[in-house]
Amino acid sequence: MSALAPPRARTAPRFEPRARRLPLGLVSLAAGAVLWEVVGRAAGVPFFPPLSEVVATLAAMTANGEILGNLLVSLGNLALGFAVSLAAGLVVGTAMGRYRRVKAALGVYVYALLTAPALVFAPIFFSVLGPGQSSIVAVVFMYSAFIMIVTTADAVEQVPAHLVEMARSYGANEWQLVTRVILPAASPTILAGVRLGMGRAVTGMINGEMFIAVTGLGRIVTQAGKSFDGAAVLAILLVVIAVALASVALVQFVDRRLTGWVPDTAKESR
Amino acid sequence: MIEISGLRKTFTGQDGAPVQALGGVDLTVRDDEFLTVLGPSGCGKTTMLKMIAGLQTWDAGEITVGGRPVRGPGPDRSMVFQNFALLPWATVLDNVAFGLRLKGVGKAERTERARDLIAKVGLAGFESKRPGELSGGMQQRVGIARALAVEPQVLLMDEPFGAVDEQTRRLLQEELLAIWEANRLTVVFITHSMEEAVLLGDRVVLMSARPGQIAEIVDVPLDRPRSSDVGGLERSREYVEITAHLWDRLRDMHEEHRAAPSEQAVR
Numbered sequence: 399m400s401a402l403a404p405p406r407a408r409t410a411p412r413f414e415p416r417a418r419r420l421p422l423g424l425v426s427l428a429a430g431a432v433l434w435e436v437v438g439r440a441a442g443v444p445f446f447p448p449l450s451e452v453v454a455t456l457a458a459m460t461a462n463g464e465i466l467g468n469l470l471v472s473l474g475n476l477a478l479g480f481a482v483s484l485a486a487g488l489v490v491g492t493a494m495g496r497y498r499r500v501k502a503a504l505g506v507y508v509y510a511l512l513t514a515p516a517l518v519f520a521p522i523f524f525s526v527l528g529p530g531q532s533s534i535v536a537v538v539f540m541y542s543a544f545i546m547i548v549t550t551a552d553a554v555e556q557v558p559a560h561l562v563e564m565a566r567s568y569g570a571n572e573w574q575l576v577t578r579v580i581l582p583a584a585s586p587t588i589l590a591g592v593r594l595g596m597g598r599a600v601t602g603m604i605n606g607e608m609f610i611a612v613t614g615l616g617r618i619v620t621q622a623g624k625s626f627d628g629a630a631v632l633a634i635l636l637v638v639i640a641v642a643l644a645s646v647a648l649v650q651f652v653d654r655r656l657t658g659w660v661p662d663t664a665k666e667s668r
Numbered sequence: 669m670i671e672i673s674g675l676r677k678t679f680t681g682q683d684g685a686p687v688q689a690l691g692g693v694d695l696t697v698r699d700d701e702f703l704t705v706l707g708p709s710g711c712g713k714t715t716m717l718k719m720i721a722g723l724q725t726w727d728a729g730e731i732t733v734g735g736r737p738v739r740g741p742g743p744d745r746s747m748v749f750q751n752f753a754l755l756p757w758a759t760v761l762d763n764v765a766f767g768l769r770l771k772g773v774g775k776a777e778r779t780e781r782a783r784d785l786i787a788k789v790g791l792a793g794f795e796s797k798r799p800g801e802l803s804g805g806m807q808q809r810v811g812i813a814r815a816l817a818v819e820p821q822v823l824l825m826d827e828p829f830g831a832v833d834e835q836t837r838r839l840l841q842e843e844l845l846a847i848w849e850a851n852r853l854t855v856v857f858i859t860h861s862m863e864e865a866v867l868l869g870d871r872v873v874l875m876s877a878r879p880g881q882i883a884e885i886v887d888v889p890l891d892r893p894r895s896s897d898v899g900g901l902e903r904s905r906e907y908v909e910i911t912a913h914l915w916d917r918l919r920d921m922h923e924e925h926r927a928a929p930s931e932q933a934v935r
Binding site: 560 | 741747753766770
């Protein structure tokens with residue numbers, strides 16, 4: 399957006415009432431649930447039980463404490479891995495976006511690791527870090543860090559040059575420039591990357607728990623899979639989806655708090 | 669006092685060919701003078717302003733402000749930008765206090781000074797608004813308040829009213845005159861409007877393009893304060909004559925440019 403453009407409208411016209419969005423989501427969920435139930439009953443195969451059976455299994459697993467204990471283990475892995483990724487994403491991404499030399503030096507590795515299937519590193523982590531929490535954190539990092547590095551770098555590069563020039567004219571040093579101008583200006587795009595990173599971190603968490611260190615929700619899935627307990631596998635899948643949605647909602651909550659200044663018209667286009 | 673001597677700058681153009689933006693500029697700006705700089709696009713007037721601000725390097729020559737050579741931005745100079753360059757996430761108050769905050773002025777003091785300047789530019793009551801909620805004219809008032817908040821000796825204005833509509837522009841001109849008349853400081857004001865240059869300036873520096881050079885410096889012997897009777901001033905003989913003279917010169921420059929179309933424009 400050019401700063402020369404006239405000021406944007408204070409409130410964007412909304413052609414769709416806000417109230418209609420939520421019911422539409424619920425209708426979609428309900429339709430999915432019905433479809434699952436019908437297909438599950440019609441198929442009659444053990445690996446795809448109907449929804450009602452899955453929900454009953456989930457309730458039983460919740461009642462005997464199996465879910466909660468493992469969920470907390472998984473959330474701990476997720477939080478730690480994501481925190482490390484986020485820190486790396488902000489620091490490395492900002493450095494890449496701001497300094498051409500850093501980008502030239504690191505860019506090829508970051509893009510390589512962004513597209514590399516993160517699980518191929520699992521044996522390495524297993525050998526080096528052992529089957530403990532550090533391996534899972536490493537897998538979460540491999541899944542989520544690089545997308546945040548890349549989006550942060552892009553966001554920083556796109557900060558309007560006139561804002562940087564303005565801050566320099568008031569004597570801003572490099573630290574002030576980054577913390578007071580560049581990161582706030584880049585925050586809408588950075589947070590879009592953080593949202594993607596959060597989703598990938600959940601995937602990394604469950605994969606790490608299934609294939610490296612058998613703990614948390616991943617352990618239940620693995621055990622249930624080995625005993626061909628389709629209902630338990632899908633019950634855990636529901637829990638994982640809930641974790642993913644909740645964590646992304648958390649990012650969106652932070653996003654709204656931090657980027658309330660972005661005009662609605664600009665928001666709709668991203 | 670600003671002293672500029674032998675200032676030269678050559679850029680590399682988009683096609684790789686060198687473009688001489690400034691071809692040896694000598695200029696003295698007196699203390700508390702309101703100097704306006706006028707010229708066709710490509711005459712290097714903004715480049716020169718950014719050099720005084722310490723935002724742009726040059727190849728040869730020297731700039732001193734108050735006797736000290738310019739080596740970078742400094743607290744003695746502050747700049748007002750054509751596109752306002754406000755922080756869109758910050759309130760009017762925080763935008764105005766931005767320069768003070770960078771200098772480490774405490775919160776209570778910078779808030780007080782910012783409020784004071786916000787009132788001075790006529791934006792009292794808008795302290796907690798964000799730039800996106802303001803009109804262009806109001807945004808530039810914030811830009812001016814921000815520049816004055818750091819109490820500079822020199823105010824550098826880069827076509828500050830170029831991005832607002834004509835009516836707002838006239839109001840802003842009168843307000844700027846009133847602020848400056850009440851609290852004098854050295855101003856270098858870049859514009860592409862002859863009327864604006866004459867209305868505001870003690871002297872008008874006319875620059876020519878390719879290479880950017882000073883073509884003429886025109887004295888504006890109009891009485892001050894001017895803010896109280898801008899309309900009468902614009903009907904005065906001197907105003908009309910100086911404006912007409914500047915237009916004659918500018919038109920000649922444009923015709924020369926048309927005669928040499930191969931030359932490339934610099935900003």
